[in-house]
Amino acid sequence: MSKIEEKCKEKGVRLTDQRKIIAKVISDSKQTFGSKDHPDVDELHKRASLIDKKISIATVYRTIKLFEESGILIRHDFKEGKSRYEPTTEEHHNHLIDINSGEIVEFVDKEVEELQNKIAQKLGYKLVDHKLELYGSKIKKN
Amino acid sequence: MSKIEEKCKEKGVRLTDQRKIIAKVISDSKQTFGSKDHPDVDELHKRASLIDKKISIATVYRTIKLFEESGILIRHDFKEGKSRYEPTTEEHHNHLIDINSGEIVEFVDKEVEELQNKIAQKLGYKLVDHKLELYGSKIKKN
DNA sequence: ATACTTGCAAAAGATTTGCCGCATG
């Protein structure tokens, strides 16, 4: 059973066949396809269709939404006009996007997290969510 | 003449009547006191229509795109499914979005900027661009 | 039975584009 399936049970989200498939596809997007794989809905649907070719894209949308609301996965809106998804990780992480290769490097930085909280507080807000994206080019080593 | 008009001249972008109107509308959207509105296309169109009621939304889209490509304005893709715009500023700033009202608070934080540079460097990248968005809810004061 | 889920197709919302007349150099 995938981690996502476990989380569904925890959160009381009913697991249908379709949801299991979508859960699996998202779970696998980490190990199978590498860390730079943040599939969009169309891609998720394609991969799910390999397991059950009758699965509807509407179901993918509905399930994704459900999973997101349950904190099971995270949606990213990179500059492309469509959303991309990844399983929620225990530790919050941010993304550095290689502007040349498009490769995505994930990183965790406690200092940034704290700083963000501090800033929000200073502005009179309770921090609910945050997005940090760095865009950079690889430094060549000799 | 608005700053945006000046920039158009610099960049060799031809200024038609419609473009002047849209330039003015964007220029006028500048921050006045704490809350700045980062209008979306529909809002830009509404405001432009007050000046010339025949202006087409297609023209707004085309002009916005042109301005963006010329570095005259900046597009933001907050989590709303539509883009919002602001004039390009000299100093880099970040945004805190009120998740309840949609209000946007701008802020500059040197510490964050430095930290981001440090992180990129540690990962072996030269920082080229970055985006930090905080989402929060207002803390009620007594 | 009652409430939730799905597939399909239609709808909705944001943005882009084809066409053609009009303006500008």
Place this chain on the structure above:
DNA sequence: CATGCGGCAAATCTTTTGCAAGTAT
């Protein structure tokens, strides 16, 4: 004249929704 620009409507693209049938509790 030649090129670019703007208005309109149609087309696209992503995402949501109404409906009727199916499934689980």
